Amino acid sequence: MEGGGLLISLNYHDPRPLYEQLKENLRRLILTGGLAAGERLPSVRELASELAINPNTIQRAYRELEAEGYLCTVQGKGTFAAALSEVNSERREKLLEDFSAVAAELLRLGEPKQELLRRIETAE
Amino acid sequence: MEGGGLLISLNYHDPRPLYEQLKENLRRLILTGGLAAGERLPSVRELASELAINPNTIQRAYRELEAEGYLCTVQGKGTFAAALSEVNSERREKLLEDFSAVAAELLRLGEPKQELLRRIETAE
Amino acid sequence: MEGGGLLISLNYHDPRPLYEQLKENLRRLILTGGLAAGERLPSVRELASELAINPNTIQRAYRELEAEGYLCTVQGKGTFAAALSEVNSERREKLLEDFSAVAAELLRLGEPKQELLRRIETAE
Amino acid sequence: MEGGGLLISLNYHDPRPLYEQLKENLRRLILTGGLAAGERLPSVRELASELAINPNTIQRAYRELEAEGYLCTVQGKGTFAAALSEVNSERREKLLEDFSAVAAELLRLGEPKQELLRRIETAE
DNA sequence: GTGGTCTAGACCACC
DNA sequence: GTGGTCTAGACCACT
Numbered sequence: 240m241e242g243g244g245l246l247i248s249l250n251y252h253d254p255r256p257l258y259e260q261l262k263e264n265l266r267r268l269i270l271t272g273g274l275a276a277g278e279r280l281p282s283v284r285e286l287a288s289e290l291a292i293n294p295n296t297i298q299r300a301y302r303e304l305e306a307e308g309y310l311c312t313v314q315g316k317g318t319f320a321a322a323l324s325e326v327n328s329e330r331r332e333k334l335l336e337d338f339s340a341v342a343a344e345l346l347r348l349g350e351p352k353q354e355l356l357r358r359i360e361t362a363e
Numbered sequence: 364m365e366g367g368g369l370l371i372s373l374n375y376h377d378p379r380p381l382y383e384q385l386k387e388n389l390r391r392l393i394l395t396g397g398l399a400a401g402e403r404l405p406s407v408r409e410l411a412s413e414l415a416i417n418p419n420t421i422q423r424a425y426r427e428l429e430a431e432g433y434l435c436t437v438q439g440k441g442t443f444a445a446a447l448s449e450v451n452s453e454r455r456e457k458l459l460e461d462f463s464a465v466a467a468e469l470l471r472l473g474e475p476k477q478e479l480l481r482r483i484e485t486a487e
Numbered sequence: 488m489e490g491g492g493l494l495i496s497l498n499y500h501d502p503r504p505l506y507e508q509l510k511e512n513l514r515r516l517i518l519t520g521g522l523a524a525g526e527r528l529p530s531v532r533e534l535a536s537e538l539a540i541n542p543n544t545i546q547r548a549y550r551e552l553e554a555e556g557y558l559c560t561v562q563g564k565g566t567f568a569a570a571l572s573e574v575n576s577e578r579r580e581k582l583l584e585d586f587s588a589v590a591a592e593l594l595r596l597g598e599p600k601q602e603l604l605r606r607i608e609t610a611e
Numbered sequence: 612m613e614g615g616g617l618l619i620s621l622n623y624h625d626p627r628p629l630y631e632q633l634k635e636n637l638r639r640l641i642l643t644g645g646l647a648a649g650e651r652l653p654s655v656r657e658l659a660s661e662l663a664i665n666p667n668t669i670q671r672a673y674r675e676l677e678a679e680g681y682l683c684t685v686q687g688k689g690t691f692a693a694a695l696s697e698v699n700s701e702r703r704e705k706l707l708e709d710f711s712a713v714a715a716e717l718l719r720l721g722e723p724k725q726e727l728l729r730r731i732e733t734a735e
Numbered sequence: 736g737t738g739g740t741c742t743a744g745a746c747c748a749c750c
Numbered sequence: 751g752t753g754g755t756c757t758a759g760a761c762c763a764c765t
Binding site: 331345354356 | 390394395447448450455458459461462463465466467468469470471472473474476478479480482483486
């Protein structure tokens with residue numbers, strides 16, 4: 240399922256809620272430059288229609304991404320991609336904790352430290 | 364709340380479901396050697412009684428950890444801790460994917476590569 | 488309009504959304520001990536029925552207060568008041584910023600510093 | 612975005628409505644002396660043209676600030692900055708109530724009284 | 736036109 | 751029983 244020019248894919252068989260999948264898609268677009276800082280996103284109604292899901296679901300994703308600092312929404316104007324420097328420090332901290340936990344489990348499972356370092360070097 | 368000789372702590376006010384907390388506890392015991400490879404776990408009924416929770420919750424945790432390769436159930440014998448080398452490649456791959464995704468987001472958000480390397484060196 | 492034993496008052500003529508009024512009411516109850524740490528709140532459905540508003544509105548208030556650290560919700564168990572020490576640092580920072588802005592405007596309007604100090608001393 | 616000789620900055624990506632941003636700008640100018648008591652403000656049309664926004668937006672800001680006592684409109688003469696002593700007692704009372712509420716929540720959350728006193732001393 | 740709120744009601748996961 | 755998700759659709763505020 241795609242939405243506009245935005246390369247968004249949702250999967251009904253994924254156990255995660257649609258708004259979480261949508262959030263991940265939008266975060267990826269912003270992080271990779273698919274959505275430049277300041278660029279306007281499709282309106283809630285547009286995207287809902289394109290993805291064939293309820294506008295409330297879009298709105299929830301937009302609202303929560305705004306709370307994380309990834310989006311900026313303005314009444315009557317639309318929703319815009321924020322600069323990466325605006326991203327919430329809570330989001331950063333959560334990611335760092337996740338990073339440490341995943342790294343620790345991988346190392347204990349015998350994953351060579353070298354592989355983790357390689358992945359950091361080649362991270363897109 | 365503790366269970367038998369196993370250092371298991373569940374928290375009713377943790378928003379995660381009990382079976383997820385239980386899975387994490389058991390994974391941690393296996394990863395850190397608190398449960399040696401081949402060691403027998405308490406039966407579903409025993410553990411349910413010790414932790415004072417529903418046996419269905421124990422069973423679900425055991426079942427899902429077996430699917431990940433952390434546990435090994437033998438009909439009529441009991442449930443045993445698996446060798447770390449037995450841990451499912453699916454689990455490993457999921458962790459590696461998570462690792463790469465989290466690392467990529469952190470780097471794009473401006474987290475210094477040095478901090479990620481430091482966290483790998485000091486991972487427990 | 489009241490809800491259960493909880494002394495919650497909502498006002499349809501207030502321009503603020505109902506979920507914001509509800510959040511403020513619940514925050515007040517937790518801050519003043521009307522809801523002790525660990526105490527269970529009415530279920531989403533109960534409170535919705537008592538206040539004669541939609542369960543979604545209750546749920547949104549509960550969800551956002553959980554994000555702020557005031558509540559803790561557990562699947563299948565209910566929603567509980569958190570300890571004040573759990574309250575999010577973001578909430579604290581927002582309050583401190585508001586405090587400084589309001590104090591600055593009051594002082595410029597000629598409010599005597601003495602009055603502000605008095606109000607801090609006698610804050611409930 | 613600036614307007615005339617008045618240092619007004621509006622931000623289209625600020626989630627607050629433009630008239631709120633404009634009100635805050637004008638309040639700040641009056642409180643800090645950037646607009647002296649009795650000084651004439653640009654006409655609605657002038658300011659709308661300078662800021663390149665809709666005259667309705669200017670009018671709403673002027674109207675609401677007049678209600679607060681920050682501005683004073685004379686038919687056929689224009690709009691003028693009021694003396695700070697003219698600021699509506701409603702505005703003052705709202706600010707005092709906000710002050711007490713915020714202070715009380717901060718103290719209950721464990722913020723040291725010392726920090727609040729410090730912020731009052733150093734308020735701009 | 737935009738996003739924001741609220742309602743009504745269905746269905747699912749967890750316990 | 752609990753909370754969580756999603757839909758459908760109305761109404762309001764802002765530009």
